[in-house]
Amino acid sequence: MKVFTVKNYGTPVDALQIEECQIPKPGKDEITLAVKATTINDYDWAMITGKPFIYRLMFGLLKPKNAIPGMELSGIVTSIGDEVGTFSVGDKVYGDISDHGFGTYAEYVCINANAVQKMPEQMDFVQATALPHASLLAFQAFKKVGLSKGQRVLINGAGGGVGTIGLQLAKLKECHVTGVDSEMKLEKMASLGFDNVLDYRKIDFTKMDDQYDVILDCKSTRSISSLNKVLNPTGKYITVGGSIGKLLHLAVWGKLANWITGKHFGILALKPNRELHRIAALFQQQKLTACIDGPHSFDAIPNLVNYFGKGNHFGKVVIILD
Secondary structure (H helix, E strand, C coil), rough: EEEEEEEECCCHHHEEEEEEEECCCCCEEEEEEEEEEEEEEHHHHHHCCCCHHHHHHHHHCCCCCCCCCCCCEEEEEEECCCCCCCCCCCEEEEEEECCCCCCCCEEEEEEEHCCEECCCCCHHHHHHHHHHHHHHHHHHHHHHCCCCCEEEEEEECCCCCCHHHHHHHHHHCCCCEEEEHHHHHHHHCCCCCCCCEEECCCHHHHCCHHHHHHHHEECCCCCCHCCCCHHEEEEEEEEEECCCHHHHHHHHHHHHHHHCCCEEEECCCCCCCCCHHHHHHHHHHCCCCCEEEEEEEEEHHHHHHHHCCCCCCCCEEEEECC
């Protein structure tokens, strides 16, 4: 089988090398999957480039501990371990496997059976691989802050996978949604249904007069004090990722800020695949769908990781394998 490996940190084009490996055989509680589609996420960028540096505490200080990146997939079960009773050969499955390992930048992957779930019949491989990580970041974030009908919501970094799903979830609650991202994405964001779109290079949303009930942040570029100004008196801010410096700032000072202001400043700790059945139900009801950048070919992964790192993508970057 073909796989992309990374032996040393570096630029995606230099660090990722394509190799031939044997198809892995499952252990007693594992399944082997033929990968049909995968995606690019922040963890993949960090695992390949070693940046931001703090991620090396997770992935390896001097070189990556995981030779094959990739954390999200859809595929077909090709073999099962002796103790696996939840799947059969031929089952179509999907999920975010990061709680159990990585390795989806390959034609086959062997993973703990608990890492994936069965795909709904109406879902194709492209949608199935694009939904688990981004949709649950948005879903769990809004659940944590208690999104309510008719609220004013701002999404920072709104043109990516989380932001485009977050918009759809907020619209199910009839919220007024403002999206912040780069100018090149604003037209697509407006056509998707954002009520207001802002170019972060030209407009600092924390210096505007508008206030919001909920801020969902995918970039974490602002301080607590600046965010406090644009939250209404009972407003709630939650971040799902972004600047390490700002995340650390929030982790240290967030609880104190909550006590002083009476507002909520928090960081989401994602629970991979938890409540994925709720996302599947919304998809089956045609109330939710992933915005796809692609699908792209497997051999383009190094260039696509670089493209992802520049933040030029709209929605989820999806790779298909034939």
